[in-house]
Amino acid sequence: MSTIEQAAAVDGDKLMQFVFRAVDEVGATLNTALVVMGDRLGLYRALAGAGPLSPADLAERTGTAERYVREWLNAQAAGGYVDYDPDSGRYALPPEQAVALTDPDSPAYLPGFFQIALGSVLDSPKIVEAAGSGAGLGWHQHVHDVHEGCERFFRPGYNANLTSGWLPALDGVVAKLERGARVADIGCGYGASTILMAQAYPNSAFVGSDYHAGSIETARSRAQEAGVTGRVSFETAPAAVYSGKDYDLVTMFDCLHDMGDPVGAARNVRRMLTPDGTWMIVEPHAGDRVEENLNPVGRAYYAFSTLLCTPASLSQDVGLALGAQAGEARIRDVVTAGGFTRFRRVAETPFNLVFEARP
């Protein structure tokens, strides 16, 4: 028995339970890389709907090496991602996993979640260093998997909720969008939300902006691919100094808490809006108190917040560092400090809170 065990009257059973839980967690951590591998090599797509396959079948269909594929399949089977039949030595992807791992149109689509997690882990040595000094790390300083994974993670939720639930929950906004409104989507990243709104409301004009020039470049090519360039434009600009005005609607999707100066951004949105305009703020789902967020969603978001959101805010002027689990009360404070008089929660999903702010 170690000195710490003696001194703290450690319960041996509880200690072993924790050790075995850690085995599960290390397996899950490594599986993040394996999911990205399966996504990138087309392994899940080849398994989807194919029925039981041997490792050699799967390797042949994907142009990969059988020995790697066999090991990957065994890890997937141990984690419950694929089914294994010992009699035939074949592996099959259950239909639910096929949807979650291969259908980008499903709200349950997961590869982006794993991709942004892998990117965050890859960049974690920079965060370890920053935590020593208190320095920040900007969104633009991350690996590509963080940027692309972010868009792939959030887009299915926007597809499922934005035009069917979130925009209709705002007072009078859909009618304006249908007639023809001016919309600014701030912190738009790759522009998934901007393009989705432009597709749904062809009479309206949309400007997406983000301080990260690389994301804006991708957003422009995404708009071209989607055939909406006439109604959508993109600009590289930080939220607090974006210079447009007379907007009917300003949107921010999962980015207010990433900003160094969210109050400055709120003031600027207030200036940008028409007197009757609306600011829609989509933020990660969170309670106001830490103890309300001690659940699996809160755990993932606090981890992303440590590795991405908090350092992003600390890297900018002011560095308020709201964190990804800021909660409604703190968002209300920011919005009110920015000069808005009306604020309410209009919608929520297990992953997001949606707020409406009016001048």
Ligand SMILES: C[S@@+](CC[C@H](N)C(=O)[O-])C[C@H]1O[C@@H](n2cnc3c(N)ncnc32)[C@H](O)[C@@H]1O
């Ligand atoms: C978590 S990502 C969300 C991106 C996008 N809205 C989406 O939903 O996919 C946060 C975004 O906020 C942007 N951002 C951070 N600080 C910003 C600022 N001060 N002004 C404008 N954009 C900012 C980042 O570049 C990044 O694209």
